[in-house]
Amino acid sequence: MKHLFKPQAMKGLWSLLILLLVIKFIWFLVEILWLPTSGMEHAEEKSVKALYYRVKLSPNKAPAPTVEKKPVKVVGSIKDIILLAIYNASDVTVITVEYKKKTKVLSKGDEINGFMLEGAGSNFATFSKKSKTYKVDLFKSKKDAKSTSSIKKVPVTSPSKPVAVSKEAAGEIVDAGDHKIIDKSLFDHYAENMDDIYENIGITEVKEGKDLKGFRISFVRKGSPFAKLGVRKDDMIKSINGQEINSYNAAFNMYKNIQNAKNLTLIIIRGKEEMELEYEIN
């Protein structure tokens, strides 16, 4: 103790304390002058996503008069139904058929031409009518379509319509007049392979100063499925299924959840015109 209070030892101790104080003061100055006092928290967008429904309204049309339904005898053949595409999951079966040059989407239990959809396999669908079962093979042209009674394997090279079987980006986009039908396998392929998207379509950000305004299509590869979607170079993407695409997060969230979509409504701005493009996925 006596030794500690030696003037020389005290001087050394004071020197060290002053040194520490100087260090603390320098750090304090650095903190005040250059360092931020709080961190940069990213506020995640928690906006409530609007419910999305596609509704077709027929304006200026008087309500249809109620007509007493009379049993109509359905006269039709299974041969009139052309099976275009099948979506078969454990809980749902949906098929796309062409009937009288019109494309229709049917789920299990739906009727067309008097035939009720019973189920589907990997390349066929089964219908029933008057307790008889009929089988329609995938992508058979009308004249070759056979019923169950004459099961015949569908040749792989046959169709005039698209085939969606391989692991590649197979599948087609069918123009159904007011909307386009995208083959589910084709859709899934692009939903899982982002790189393949960028090979076929270019999407660049549009900024106003530092703020992101939206996304513009910079190119669409000719002959690619994207070219058949009806989008063109310089189209500005405004929204998809009612969700405004005005941030990377919005775009990425859309990409993440797009696999569950059954239909898509894309709103684009072409020149000064706003356009709505509709797609059905099955």
Add this chain to the structure above:
Amino acid sequence: MQMVKNSLIAFIIAWLGILVFMPKQELYYKLEEELAKHEIKLNEEKMNEGVFSLNLKQVTVYFKGINVATIEEVNLFTLLFYSSIEVQSLTMDDSLKAMVPQEIERAVAKHSVLSSLEVSVDASGSFGSIVGNIDLNERKVHLDFNESKNIEMLKPQLKKDEKGWYYETSF
């Protein structure tokens, strides 16, 4: 001799003082600011300041507003002449699994004054293990994939030599 001894004590005390009084949280906020310029944001649940380190828990990484990864723990450590960043259990967002490995169990980046122009990198995860370095002078990154496992999605970006797959880029 006494002079050398005193100087050495003063130096050690000054070194300890710099480390102990270092405003680690505020320096981390500055790092966050710099990262934000490159549209990278970090959200952390917990932050613990140690004598020589700063420990972050449950860090969410955002790039351009997109949640790209979550990290269980990040440890920033410095002795001034030796510094390291250790990342434990980094999980990439599910939607990026087609582009990058899903999990990094542990990744460490070390810098030492002995090789001041180099940062050594060591990582292990679902891709196997990586050893490499960042050359600060030549602004180059070289990573060697040892015991490469699930790196199919990375192969378009990788090169191969007699030692195996490696990644090289400059910045």
